Amino acid sequence: MTLVTTITVITVSFILTALIGIAIIPLLRRLKFGQSIREEGPEAHKKKAGTPTMGGLIFLSSIIITMLVLSYIYEEVLTTQTIVLMIVLAGFGVIGFLDDFIIVVMKRNLGLTSKQKLFGQIVIAVLAYFLLRMGPFETTLLIPFTDFTIDIGVIYVAFLIFWLVGFSNAVNLTDGLDGLVAGTSTVAFAAFGVYGLIYEQHDIAMFAFVVAGAMLGFLLFNMKPAKVFMGDTGSLALGGVLAMLSILVKQELLLLIIGIVYVMETLSVMIQVTSFKLTGKRVFKMTPIHHHFELSGWSEWKIVIVFWGIAFLASIVPILWEVM
Incomplete structure (x- = not known):
């Protein structure tokens, strides 16, 4: 897969997402599929x-249309892994989508109950x-920045379920x-x-770059002030497939670093709930933690830029370590 191919894949996905967005957003508006804001929020x-x-x-x-189109051009696109x-x-x-639709x-x-969501995610x-x-499948976990692996055997299925469900919700x-x-x-x-x-x-690389291009296209409509929100339809899908990508490249635990923003947001909620139950006191002004910074006086744009920067650094450092 050459640099030209990579750029082409990202560009095609970006343009298609932009075109679909131009067509769908007015439809969502006409159907009055508007976001409801929770009362306890900022x-x-x-x-x-x-x-x-x-x-x-x-x-x-x-993403799905782009992958199907690319499968006619590149033979290696549709494999068991990309399927x-x-x-x-x-x-x-x-x-x-079902959760969003009900709400x-x-x-x-x-929307869907937590048990209904969990059941669907596990299935x-x-x-x-x-x-x-x-096909051939390894049940080992590689410790990031080392050559040390742990074979967890039959427990891997439980790990896979936990990983997909966990990052989907994160x-x-x-x-x-x-x-x-x-x-x-x-x-x-x-x-x-x-x-x-x-x-x-x-x-796998082609799929990942297709998603990256699609997300860049979606940013055209989702940057502040957002013209559309992705909803659970988008966020649950992104988290689940990101976790699966880490499994397929056998860098599962590295997702804890590359996905540090998601980990940080989830931990803030866990810490808040645990602290309140045990002591009756809150550690943060509001969780997830991006709301804490909002209530501390940070502008929404500042929080987003800082979190983007954290995500970029957390992604580039492991890659540099790998190639050096």
Whole structure:
């Protein structure tokens, strides 16, 4: 996979996402698929009420169409691994879509229950595992920045489920500011695209760069002030497929670094809940942690830029370590 091919793949995905966005956003607006803002959220967010949501449909459709088109041009595109990636992307996207649909269209504020979401996520994760086990599949975990591996054997299926569900929900938690997830996920997917090239897994690299290009295209509409939100439709899908990418390039634990923003957001919620239950006191002004910085006086744009920077540094350092 050459540099020209990489740039072409990203560009095609970017343009297609932009075109789909131009077509879909007015439709979402006409259908009144507007975001509802939770009462306990920051006061500044209330003005975002009514902004079209379920925008994940824009880049999910773009990614799948781009991959199918590329499969006619490059023979190595449609493999068991990329098919699994698209199943995870579409499967988690459907769960998110159902959740969004129940909230936005059916006006039931809670959407899917946590048990319903978890059940759907587990089913898709197990399906992905068994599809991968049809071919050669390693059950080892590599410790980042070392050559040391741990073979966890049959426990790997539990790890895979935990990884996909965990990061799916982590990205979902992070999706609270205009452009935050779109920007950090662009960086993360591009990083795993580079790892695909390093390990000569060109099918995986191409998929990762297609997603990165789609997220850049989505940023055209999602940067502050956002014209559309990705909703659970997009965030659950991105988190699940990002976790699957880390599994396929056998850099599972490295996702804790490349996805440091998602880890940080999730830990802030866990710390807040634990502290409040044990002591009755809150560590942060509000969680996830991006809300803490908002209530501390940071502008939304400043938080997003800083978090993008953290994501970029967390992605570039491991890559430099790998190639040096």
